[in-house]
Amino acid sequence: MEFHKLLPLPSLIFMLSVALMFSSSSFAVSEIVQDKFFQCINLNSELYIPFSTAFVTPNNASFSSVLQSTAQNLRCLLPSVAKPELIFTPLVESHVQAAVICAKEVGIQIRIRSGGHDYEGLSYISDLDSPFVIVDLGKLRAISVDIDDNSAWVQAGATIGEVYYRISQKSKTHGFPAGLCTSLGIGGHITGGAYGTMMRKFGLGADNVLDARIVDAEGRILDRQSMGEDLFWAIRGGGGASFGIILSWKIKLVPVPSTVTVFTVPKTLEQGATKILYKWQQVADKLDEDLFIRVIIQTVDAAQKGDRTIQTTYNALFLGGASRLLQFMNQSFPELGLMRKDCTEMSWIQSILYIAGYPSNTPPEVLLQGKSMFKNYFKAKSDFVREPIPEDGLEGLWKRLLEEDSPLMIFNPYGGMMSKISESETPFPHRKGVIYKIQYLTLWQDAGNETASKHTDWIRKLYNYMASYASMFPREAYVNYRDLDLGMNKDGNTSFIQASVWGSKYFKNNFNRLVRIKSKVDPDNFFRHEQSIPPMALTSKRSGTRRIN
Known part of the structure; x- marks a missing residue:
């Protein structure tokens, strides 16, 4: 593929300068991956994205701070732990589509980070023996609250604290039943269930989802109607990053008393x-x-x-x-x-701060910090x-x-x-x-x-x-408290039998249905990590019809 015939001269000059910057590194493979991924993203985006706006590589002074920005578990950031080839921060939904398309073309894995609370760091590290990039959804955090409809659309990079705050600004008698820790990224939070202080009254966050927008393994944006009820069922509690990339949730608001x-x-x-x-x-x-x-x-x-x-x-x-x-x-x-x-x-929004451990009299605006x-x-x-x-x-x-x-x-x-x-x-x-x-x-x-x-x-x-x-047959576990002691996929090739060991603990009999859905929507296992849902049979290690040469 001859990129110079497809790109305007300023873009070509910029890309050449990026390539020269990469060539000064001693890691030749990383340079090629970074360069190809960057070029592909721009080819598949409507508008040109300056490298400095959305891409961070290990060559950047800010790489460590960006990598660690939302990570909770320092155990997952030790020097011995594999690091991404680059961190890509999409600015609009179409950038997420491009990330899927380009990861397949370049032949690399992606890890999707919406908040970074995952206990084993699977959104920003990898034990699988292949290069990977992080797709960080932190800039996709728009929240639109519709009190008349008792609903809200929330982008995946928003924290649950931001969601609570935006609801409270519209109504003192509406809330949402989700996490106690306000810095949780809502994209991944709901994929595991999302429990909180109102679960005994209204159930989980996942029980109060009306619609969703995701990018699937083909790079398509789907909503509930176009993805179908099976996939919509799977993403509401089936664990993060197995079926696609959550772009946003439509959540159902619930009534809360004024006091x-x-x-x-x-x-x-x-x-x-x-x-x-x-x-x-x-x-x-x-x-x-x-x-x-x-x-x-x-x-x-x-x-x-x-x-x-x-x-x-x-x-x-x-x-x-x-x-x-x-x-x-x-x-x-x-x-x-x-x-x-x-x-x-107190008011419901004040109780959010109280349960989260903030000092008394902390203003609710602290929830907008997302840290x-x-x-x-x-x-x-x-x-x-x-x-x-x-x-x-x-x-x-x-x-x-x-x-x-x-x-x-x-x-x-x-x-x-x-x-x-x-x-x-x-x-x-x-x-x-x-x-x-x-x-x-x-x-x-x-x-x-x-x-x-x-x-x-x-x-x-x-x-x-x-x-x-504890519970027995199986001994149950919560998927949002990831525990790799329960078992791991090996480079995306774990069998159904092997994965059932930990899958039954997280999902009980629902694991079988999750595998069937995975086999249908992502048969080549593009979306995979150490405890992702496996398809019943793998047709190839990597999916995709085109590769950058």
Whole structure:
């Protein structure tokens, strides 16, 4: 293909200068990939994109800061971890189409990043043995709220905090049931389910999606009508980056009262934490669906100097006033000892800031910053619990938590609407019979391999200990808490049987339907990563009809 016959002279001169810049690098393969990808993007875009506007390569001084800008898990940014050939930031939807077309032509993988919260960093790193580029959707963040229609169109790069803020600017009595952490990119967030403080009232974010726009493996932009109900089903909970690139969601807004109530009540072992938590397990999924009480479990300093103890913190949102909340609590969960002074009434948007951990009196405009407050080396796991853990089981858990430097566990209650929605309604299957979900985390500050091994070994042993108390056949896991310990694809060629090991944990029986849909819409497995949904059979390692020579 003779590009000089297709491009205007200024573009050709610029591309030659880019090629010269690349040629000064010692990485010849990377230079070729970067140059070809850049040229192809412009050939497939209506308007010429200056290189400096949307492309960052390892040769740029800003490369590290851009790569790390939304990444939470520093473990995924170590020097030993493979880095992308370049980072491409689309400015309009058609650029995303071009990225798919060009990745296929050049013969490289793409990783799609909307927020960067993914726990194993699969949106910005790759363990698969092939070069890749990051398609960062951070500049596609338009939000259009239609209160009369009780809906909003939200582009994939917007954070959930931005969505909450824009809704609140239009109405004090509308909201959306999604994540507690406000820096989540909504594009990937909903693909895994998207749970939050209103899940017991309204279900997941994925349960409240009306339409979507995606780029498929052929580079086409599809909406719900043109993609069909099977693919629309798959992208609402089937995990990110298996079926296409989410451009935007049309979400259904839900009613919220003008006044809600929040509280945070800590209880240590010395204050009877074990018995209180045992009772919480018995009532958490049966409380009024307006009430969400999660439990945050950490180690803290004990009264005796030099000792540590366990603290369980009950962090809650109630969709109503404090008086009605206290009535429910006195009837159903008096063991917590909730008092009026523990309760704070506020607006729904203020409760978003409260639950996210912002200091009191923080203005809602902070949600527009879209930055994560959480950056650490960490390893995470998840479980779903269907029977209360007995007190002696909790005591064994406390013993193990006290062995670790910075452990964290969060119990999120189910019940309410979550029990009323069928397991097959969306790919997210963890519904009826689940009392609560557990998130396990261990955090550390040292980048050394020995330190990482120490902490990952600890959390794996804790996970093994919890096996008898978690769901069984399968032992369920939450796909948005990616855990590569459960299994991995190998360079996109994992068999259905191999992938079923982790696929059944994330999706239960819905995994089979996800594989059938994948086989239909992306048979050549273009959209793939370490835990992507595999097609039933691969016809080629890479799809695409043209290549740049």
